[in-house]
Amino acid sequence: MNIVGISACTVGIAHTYIAQKKIETAAKKAGDNVKIETQGTIGIENELTADEIAQADIVLLAVDVKVSGEERFTGKKIVKVTTETAIKSPNKLIEKLHEVIKE
Secondary structure (H helix, E strand, O other), X not given: OEEXXXXXXXXXXXXXHHHHXXXXXXXXXXXXXXXXXXXXXXXXEOOOOHHHHHHXXXXXXXXXXXXXXXXXXXXXXXXXXXXXXXXXXXXXXXXXXXXXXXX
């Protein structure tokens, strides 16, 4: 499964990057391809390309704030959670994404 997404927390520092790492680790463990864009205090990093978004089976938004560029995902299946959910239960979150894709 191809997963793309964004992580962003209210402060834009720690939780943004911790969520990104946890999601990427859990997705790779499940055998998925994954790329998570971060939107933090220093701006957008690891920016998703139009091609990566087009090839994605699902979009994961692990966010606590409004993010920029959400319109890029129009027409895609989107799952939105808090960064806390992504940090505390990344494996369950990836399982949930697999369930959503099967629906």
